[in-house]
Amino acid sequence: MSRHVLQAVGLVRRYGGLTAVDHVDLVAPPGMITGLIGPNGAGKSTLFSLLTGVEQPDEGKVVLGSTDITRMRPDIRSRRGxxxxxxxxxxxxxxxxxxxxxxxxxxxxxxxxxxxxxxxxxxxxxxxxxxxxxxxxxxxxxxxxxxxxxxxxxxxxxxxxxxxxxxxxxxxxxxxxxxxxxxxxxxPDILLLDEPASGLDSEETAKLSQLLRRTAAGGVGIVIVDHDVDLVFSVVDQVYAMVGGRVVASGDPQTVRNDPTVRSVYLAQAPLAAAGQSGEAR
Ligand SMILES: Nc1ncnc2c1ncn2[C@@H]1O[C@H](COP(=O)(O)OP(=O)(O)OP(=O)(O)O)[C@@H](O)[C@H]1O
Structure with missing residues (x-):
């Protein structure tokens, strides 16, 4: 079964004078795990809500395959994969x-x-x-x-x-x-997972990690937002790091982990050693 790619194109969401999501582009392909990280208030939850359809963007669009789903309700998006x-x-x-x-x-x-x-x-x-x-x-x-x-x-x-x-x-x-x-x-073509490891112990988190890999290997695209940075970095194929509503780095986990902006943001909150220690921020 051919599955659809999910794309965010130039998404903007403002709350009054605050731009919570600021011209974000994202591509989540089938068969890959895409992670969203960033410190508190970076805009991850808002971006996630724009992808699920809980929130509507002020600018930009959300596309599933070749269909513009920006104005579709979450339940309709769900039925489309x-x-x-x-x-x-x-x-x-x-x-x-x-x-x-x-x-x-x-x-x-x-x-x-x-x-x-x-x-x-x-x-x-x-x-x-x-x-x-x-x-x-x-x-x-x-x-x-x-x-x-x-x-x-x-x-x-x-x-x-x-x-x-x-x-x-x-x-x-x-x-x-x-x-x-x-x-x-x-x-699903694409699974959007909001804090899937929340409330899980380390053994359960390890099992979840395996399950995510197995699911992606079966062709499903996964987008994951989680405070557990270790989980995100260990399981994803690509990461988008957000700060202040913008994507400041994206790519494979190693590249994003070593990005100077990402390192400075995380070092300000909690150590994010190259070896992969966990931080509080996601
Ligand atoms: N409904 C809202 N009304 C006003 N401001 C909002 C609203 N939702 C989010 N914000 C603001 O938008 C910014 C981004 O918030 P968001 O929750 O998306 O960040 P986050 O990266 O998910 O943070 P956290 O990790 O703490 O959940 C924050 O400054 C937040 O205060």
Whole structure:
């Protein structure tokens, strides 16, 4: 399956007199992990919100593949393959793990079915299940029954044992994994991960790191914002470093780590040794 590249082009977001995101260009290709770092107030969260669609830019655009998605709502972006996970897991606490994953899988398929029927983006969300079942019978559904996708993801993430567990009863580490699994069930082109390591212990963070690499190797593009600089530098293929709303350095982790501006910013807050010690800022 060919997946889409995500691009930010000249994004600007102002709050009154403050320019939180100042003419930012970013390219997040499929199959690669892209990290966003910067000290507090650098504009990372605002840029992330512009990519997800939670915020609208004052200037510039967000493009997924060849489609300008700047004015699309987050849920519509999600159905088109730009899927996000949240700092606080947004699962349905009273549903089982498997049912939470089904919600993720159904969400994406509805847009696919609507696209075949020529419905508007909004109309796609309202396509009835009977039409979807019909498409499935005709062999036009993308990958067979959604339950199959759910079972595959449960299996590949080692979650089969908790498939019937009520999500709200799981500890933080497991919840984050289920949130990630649900995002995968939506068959993303690009996954936007906001603080995925928050609340995880070092063992869980190491597992997350492996999982991110495996997911990218499968062709999914990942954009990650996390305060854990060690995690970001160790897992990403490319990094964008922001200061004062602007991208001050970008490229492979080693290049960005050694950039004089990045070093001076991080050294002012916490040591960022070439060997890769962690800093407080992200
Ligand atoms: N809704 C808002 N209204 C006014 N100013 C805002 C708003 N959101 C963010 N800002 C300001 O924009 C700037 C960038 O904030 P942002 O949260 O994007 O930075 P950040 O890099 O994510 O910081 P942190 O690591 O502390 O979360 C900051 O000066 C912040 O105070």
């Amino acid at each position: 730009l899927v996000q996970t949240f700092q606080v897991p947004s699962l349905f606490p009273t549903l089982t793990v498997a049912d939470n994953l089904l919600v993720g899988a159904e969400n994406r398929r509805r847009d696919y079915a609507g696209g075949l029927l020529g419905l508007s983006a909004q109309g796609r969300g309202r396509v009835s299940h009977s039409i979807e079942r019909g498409l499935e019978r005709l062999g036009l559904a993308p990958k067979g029954p959604v339950t199959q996708i759910v079972e595959e993801v449960l299996d590949s993430l080692g979650l089969s044992d908790v498939r019937d567990t009520i999500a709200g009863t799981l500890p933080t580490g497991a919840l984050r994994l289920v949130e990630f699994a649900r995002a995968l069930c939506a068959r």
